[in-house]
Amino acid sequence: MRLLKKQVLLRFINSYVVDSPQPANISYLWNFGSLLATCLGLQILTGIFLAMHYIPNVDLAFTSVEHIMRDVNNGWAVRYTHANVASFFFIFVYAHIARGLYYGSYKSPRVLVWAIGVIILVVMMATAFLGYVLPYGQMSLWGATVITNLLSAIPFFGQDLVELIWGGYSWNNATLNRFFSLHYLLPFLLAALAIAHLILLHTHGSNNPNGIGSTTDRYSMHPYFTFKDLVTIFLFFLVLSIIVFYYPNLMGHSDNYIPANPMQTPASIVPEWYLLPFYAILRSIPNKLLGVIAMFGSLLILLILPLTDVSRIRGSTFRPFMKLAFWFFVVDFIILTWIGSQHPNTPFVEIGQIATAFYFLWFLVIVPVLGLAENTLMDIATE
Amino acid sequence: MQPTTPRMSEMPGPKVYNLWWGDKSVQRQKGVVTYAVSPWRQRAAKNMFRSYIFNGYRRLSQQAPYWIIPFAIGYGTYTWARSHDEWQNSKAAHVAGGHHGEH
Numbered sequence: 143m144r145l146l147k148k149q150v151l152l153r154f155i156n157s158y159v160v161d162s163p164q165p166a167n168i169s170y171l172w173n174f175g176s177l178l179a180t181c182l183g184l185q186i187l188t189g190i191f192l193a194m195h196y197i198p199n200v201d202l203a204f205t206s207v208e209h210i211m212r213d214v215n216n217g218w219a220v221r222y223t224h225a226n227v228a229s230f231f232f233i234f235v236y237a238h239i240a241r242g243l244y245y246g247s248y249k250s251p252r253v254l255v256w257a258i259g260v261i262i263l264v265v266m267m268a269t270a271f272l273g274y275v276l277p278y279g280q281m282s283l284w285g286a287t288v289i290t291n292l293l294s295a296i297p298f299f300g301q302d303l304v305e306l307i308w309g310g311y312s313w314n315n316a317t318l319n320r321f322f323s324l325h326y327l328l329p330f331l332l333a334a335l336a337i338a339h340l341i342l343l344h345t346h347g348s349n350n351p352n353g354i355g356s357t358t359d360r361y362s363m364h365p366y367f368t369f370k371d372l373v374t375i376f377l378f379f380l381v382l383s384i385i386v387f388y389y390p391n392l393m394g395h396s397d398n399y400i401p402a403n404p405m406q407t408p409a410s411i412v413p414e415w416y417l418l419p420f421y422a423i424l425r426s427i428p429n430k431l432l433g434v435i436a437m438f439g440s441l442l443i444l445l446i447l448p449l450t451d452v453s454r455i456r457g458s459t460f461r462p463f464m465k466l467a468f469w470f471f472v473v474d475f476i477i478l479t480w481i482g483s484q485h486p487n488t489p490f491v492e493i494g495q496i497a498t499a500f501y502f503l504w505f506l507v508i509v510p511v512l513g514l515a516e517n518t519l520m521d522i523a524t525e
Numbered sequence: 526m527q528p529t530t531p532r533m534s535e536m537p538g539p540k541v542y543n544l545w546w547g548d549k550s551v552q553r554q555k556g557v558v559t560y561a562v563s564p565w566r567q568r569a570a571k572n573m574f575r576s577y578i579f580n581g582y583r584r585l586s587q588q589a590p591y592w593i594i595p596f597a598i599g600y601g602t603y604t605w606a607r608s609h610d611e612w613q614n615s616k617a618a619h620v621a622g623g624h625h626g627e628h
Contacts, residue, residue, distance in 0.1 A: 163559045360559040369569070465591040472592075473599035480603065488613065489606040 158340065163360035164367050165350035171245075172348060174238035176371035177378055181231040182336065186329050188224040196276065198322035200315045203278035204401045222390040223382070228270055229393040230382060232416035235263060236475075239444070244468050246456040247349040253448045255342045260444045262335045265328055267417065267441075272325040274414055278318065279398030284411045286321070287313055292424075295431040313404065353457030410485060418482030419475055425486060426498040436498065443505045450505060453513035454520070461516060467508050474500045 146156045195214050197206040210217035239259070242248055248256035275286045290307055294300040309316030350356045361367065385392060393415055397408050413421050423440045427433035458464040474497050481494040612618050 163557050166560065357556050358558045360557055362559055362561060462591070465588070466594070469592040469595040473595040477599055477602065484610075487610060489609045493602060493606055 158344065158363070159368060160362070160364040162344065162363040163347070164363055165348055165356035166359045166361050167350050167352060167356065168348060168367075169351055170370075170374065171237075171241045171351075173371055173374040174234050174241060177234045177374055178231065178238060179336065180375055180378065181227050181234060182329065182332060184227045185224060185231065186333070188220050188227070189326070189329065191220050192224055193326060196322070198276070198319045200278065200318055200402070203276065203318060207277045219386065222386045225394060226382060226385050226390065228273065229414075229416065230378065231266065232270070235266060236416075239263070240468075240472065243447075243471070244458050244465075245349055245351060246353055246451065246453075246458070248444075248447045249451060249456050250448060251346045252343070252349065255339060255346075256448065257445055258335060258339045258342060260441065262332060262339060263444075264441055265332055265335065267420075269325060269328040269332065270414065270416065272321045272328065274398075275318065275321050276325060277398060278402045280400040280402055280406075280408050281395050281398040281411070283313065283402035283404065284408055285413050286317075288411055289413075290317075292430075292434045292437075295434045297431070349456070351457070351459055353455060353459060412483055415479065415483070418480075419478035420482075422478040422482035422494045423498045423501065425482070426491070426494045436502075440498075440501060443502065446505055447509065450510045451513055452510055453516050455516070461512075463512050463516070464509075467504070467512060470500075471504050474504070 146152045146160065192210060195206065195210045195217065197203060207221070210221050212218075214220075242256065242259070271285075271289060275282045290304055290313070293307065294304045296303060305311060307317070308314060309320065347356070395412065395414075412418070420437050420440055424433045424437040427436050453461065453464070455461055458468055477493065477497045478501065481490050481497060484490040
């Protein structure tokens, strides 16, 4: 035990996962961090093994994935795990963000933790998008064509930028190769960012459901929270096993089992389910450039919360109107996910536009107005 | 005093929360109080299922008024839009809209 506290690397581990004092009252909603770390570890491990057999070439990529599925020992399990953990990664990251929103974890002094978290979200989405291109099915090619073409909306140099990214005048072999290279690189950047996220978290410690200081009531990380984290990690493994072994293509798109064909556009091009809300925001705005700005803005607007949430109370536990506003936001996000998967027909377009407007209004109007109203009412009541 | 004591004083532990690795200028949390229960007295799974079912139900049901309205509106929108879209693609809608024979 003394070695754990003396040895220079072991004390680092000790300070994070053994002796670190955690608020006694954190609920199971604080387990998503460890689940996300598990996901990243699983993705890097399975990804390394997939890369041993994958060939990043437009002629061979699709067949190399089929080779992994059919010929490589347990290759199907490695690939299905990689594909499905990507989905769970996003389920957990959305839940993790929702927990932060509900309990005001973004408020001072944890603003930088939140900011790094938003960067992690953006990098995660980029990594997932790059990875979806690699099997080189129809949805890989056409999804990548749509998304890379978004950059052409940038005035003056947009088209040049897209051609720089493609490494040619259209999607080609060089593009697939560099996407593979970046898909291998970015997870390690994610791991570094996750460590930065932890370093910043540990300067002030975790928030807790009450939203008030908890220095006087802490349990050490080990054994109390290491074992509590293991409960949800095993639960995750159970659900993941059921999905991987029985419903491995539940969260995928059947069109990606058709080899990429630049001469044939699929009937509808949809991204992976976890990118649908942002895709819906993109399509809600008729102007291409403004749509692209709105899509990126919908991610970056999370950064504004520490400024717009002016309430003196951290979190929603003691703020009934904020609870209601939070659930409206959750429903809005689910509606955007659903709209992103629909054809741009009449009721869906309008619903998508209203949901997009609500999404931005929530950050810019609803949250600050609720905070101001509460503060004012509290001032009047305590005068 | 042991020679290691000054070095170990930087160490996060029951009394000290702050990180020793990185920026030392950040404000250190003070007065951290950590509790622990002896392993011989711990009963982590005591009444686990009973308390999760009944206490969990009580706590979650208390939150129902906050999410029921948003989810009801959301689900209402979803079902309305689906039925409307279905109707729009039906023969009846094409007749009603005067687009008969266009498709």
